[in-house]
């Protein structure tokens with residue numbers, strides 16, 4: 129009876145899986161709005177060439193370059209799969225629960241899997257600097273780390289409202305040598321305009337995206353990067369689910385239920401897409417569940433073309449969306465607060481292959497389950513990952529009521545060691 133399922137380094141998958149050619153119908157392509165300049169042309173000017181190519185690719189398996197394999201190993205891959213034996217016992221459930229340990233990431237989340245790939249390609253294409261925006265801060269930290277390992281400079285525009293209170297995470301990015309600016313900043317035209325109106329402007333992800341884009345556009349040595357939503361980002365993340373499948377093979381198990389949290393869709397996609405391959409190609413029966421917040425239940429929105437950002441600088445994507453200028457209440461699981469869901473996962477949802485649950489925005493229900501997890505398993509999930517943990521526990525309790533021996537697989541996308549203030553506030557200790 130194994131508790132920690134370890135994949136030897138030589139078993140690490142050597143290709144990313146691109147699900148696009150296997151989808152039940154063609155993926156609607158990004159498009160320009162009817163009016164205004166071409167966003168498609170603009171985006172192709174500021175993105176990494178190889179990533180743009182991968183974004184449009186119909187190739188099913190894409191070789192992971194040796195240099196990126198080395199970076200993955202440096203980052204501690206493969207990561208463990210754990211059987212949640214103590215939690216099962218406490219819940220007294222007949223279900224068998226397994227969780228993937230993305231929280232062992234050096235920066236605290238799964239986002240390093242694509243940050244490393246993007247930084248590697250940026251360096252190879254001769255760029256000297258990467259720019260980006262960050263909301264909760266996990267993406268900014270992952271990119272700061274990856275840029276440093278690939279010998280690149282890194283500029284992060286961080287939504288001021290979050291920048292102001294997450295001092296430790298800011299220091300973490302600065303330890304890696306990144307330049308971190310509160311957004312709106314005085315470094316860009318967009319930022320300066322907004323600061324004129326209000327010098328303490330709290331900012332938004334949309335504004336920060338505009339700043340990152342403007343910065344990269346104005347410097348031929350800089351390139352802009354994105355941490356979720358897009359096809360190539362989900363493809364880089366498939367390393368998670370491919371490892372997990374091999375780990376299940378090692379112990380002769382196979383999941384009935386696959387769960388994770390969804391903001392833009394990169395950790396859920398990375399974890400679940402290799403299992404969707406089995407559903408689509410091998411007719412496996414798997415129940416996929418996305419855990420979300422009622423503050424941003426994007427999978428319950430409308431399936432239509434919408435902008436990916438507030439300022440309408442990006443092309444339009446066919447996705448489940450709440451509207452690109454929707455107002456959302458703040459939550460501690462800030463990484464889940466995004467108006468749209470990745471086009472790939474949106475299509476799967478549209479085809480009835482992805483279930484979703486949204487939890488109340490006060491987060492007490494979710495964080496109590498996270499506390500149960502930390503007390504039984506010992507690992508502190510990131511506030512976003514707490515949603516995945518909560519959903520897995522709820523499913524295990526359902527198995528108990530129905531006396532079902534299901535195998536539940538869930539991803540713990542990050543750790544919460546820099547997010548304790550959030551837990552404290554909600555759980556009031």
Ligand SMILES: *Cc1c(COP(=O)(O)O)cnc(C)c1O
Pocket residue numbers: 236237238239266267355356357389390391392393394395396463464510512513541542543
């Ligand atoms: C960013 C983030 C998420 C949400 O983003 P996805 O693109 O949906 O994965 C979830 N968990 C953690 C730890 C994150 O940093």
